[in-house]
Amino acid sequence: SQQGEEDPQALSIQEGENATMNCSYKTSINNLQWYRQNSGRGLVHLILIRSNEREKHSGRLRVTLDTSKKSSSLLITASRAADTASYFCATDSGFQKLVFGTGTRLLVSP
């Protein structure tokens, strides 16, 4: 399987804390994307980082990419209860055919 691995599988934190999720993948990529999914719902695109970028910020989100290690991390700072969701990385090796990681279930308690 070409599917990426994410860790941790589940993460439980308190509001205000930071949450870090890691993603490893197997193939060369054009870009890597992070998505959020609330239970039983569609995907929300969070951020895209290209293969020639190392770090990207968007609001409370910070994404890093290390193509030599084939890994990426997503940091959510100052988490809120509303951030509770599943988070997936997805790699694009071309033509926007995405391969998703296994996902991290984040629970943020008030």
Add this chain to the structure above:
Amino acid sequence: GAVVSQHPSRVICKSGTSVKIECRSLDFQATTMFWYRQFPKQSLMLMATSNEGSKATYEQGVEKDKFLINHASLTLSTLTVTSAHPEDSSFYICSARGRELFFGSGTQLSVL
């Protein structure tokens, strides 16, 4: 507003029936659409790539006779789950490629 519309959002059917799921790009033309399946608490698995005017390309292990894909126009792709069985119960989600990639809101299929 949503740029990819997926319908229905939820369907319950009896075992042995066929179910059709539609994926429409609302304000752009999509020569390529993708269909994914997601089992509870698992990730999204790509089932097939749907190309307008040609046969779909299925991923390894996905039965093309079971999951019929029709991409007859630049704004519509359909996935038909034929002779559905309880093990086909899953969340199906499409995406459409324009200048960016947009996802539909998904269809929860429950086969009794």
